Amino acid sequence: KAGVTQTPRYLIKTRGQQVTLSCSPISGHRSVSWYQQTPGQGLQFLFEYFSETQRNKGNFPGRFSGRQFSNSRSEMNVSTLELGDSALYLCASSVEGQRGEQYFGPGTRLTVT
Amino acid sequence: GQQLNQSPQSMFIQEGEDVSMNCTSSSIFNTWLWYKQDPGEGPVLLIALYKAGELTSNGRLTAQFGITRKDSFLNISASIPSDVGIYFCVGGSQGNLIFGKGTKLSVKP
Numbered sequence: 001k002a003g004v005t006q007t008p009r010y011l012i013k014t015r016g017q018q019v020t021l022s023c024s025p026i027s028g029h030r031s032v033s034w035y036q037q038t039p040g041q042g043l044q045f046l047f048e049y050f051s052e053t054q055r056n057k058g059n060f061p062g063r064f065s066g067r068q069f070s071n072s073r074s075e076m077n078v079s080t081l082e083l084g085d086s087a088l089y090l091c092a093s094s095v096e097g098q099r100g101e102q103y104f105g106p107g108t109r110l111t112v113t
Numbered sequence: 114g115q116q117l118n119q120s121p122q123s124m125f126i127q128e129g130e131d132v133s134m135n136c137t138s139s140s141i142f143n144t145w146l147w148y149k150q151d152p153g154e155g156p157v158l159l160i161a162l163y164k165a166g167e168l169t170s171n172g173r174l175t176a177q178f179g180i181t182r183k184d185s186f187l188n189i190s191a192s193i194p195s196d197v198g199i200y201f202c203v204g205g206s207q208g209n210l211i212f213g214k215g216t217k218l219s220v221k222p
Contacts, residue, residue, distance in 0.1 A: 107155050
């Protein structure tokens with residue numbers, strides 16, 4: 001089975017721009033979660049989608065949004081980028097009911113200048 | 114809110130040594146998971162624990178779900194160079210997952 005894929009792997013953007021990141025989960029996984037990872041804050045939960053519906057949301061401003069498509073692929077969008085948004089953005093997929101057994105993608109490294 | 118205290122923050126290992134790390138919390142969890150992250154990659158699930166007192170092994174790795182449900186530990190026996198990386202504990206409760214800050218394992222110079 002192919003693992004979780006994320007595109008792009010690296011991205012450089014300028015303050016004020018917006019960005020869209022993509023995640024394709026493992027086949028058969030309907031739950032997709034997004035995380036932001038920074039050296040100072042560690043792994044922080046952004047949101048979780050299941051069957052095209054946002055099921056959980058972390059404590060991030062409204063500039064961070066996401067969606068899930070009928071094939072379980074997910075995108076996250078960050079508008080009006082700030083320097084502090086520079087981070088590794090990780091996507092994880094799981095089978096419903098597996099109580100946290102998430103499978104992570106390699107991440108998208110976003111640098112905001 | 115719920116928080117996990119993972120220790121140590123970092124440690125140096127020499128090949129062949131045993132390694133121990135743990136996570137504690139003031140909150141009760143129903144699930145404990147341990148992940149490892151290599152540089153430039155996403156975390157990989159090592160061990161999942163679902164019952165208080167459960168002791169589970171995965172090769173040279175052993176993890177336990179604390180009897181109070183507020184802690185968990187991970188042991189690595191006979192460490193090898195490829196064990197270096199960052200190890201995360203994760204506590205799960207009512208659909209929420211809380212991540213520890215990680216333990217960074219490096220090779221002793």
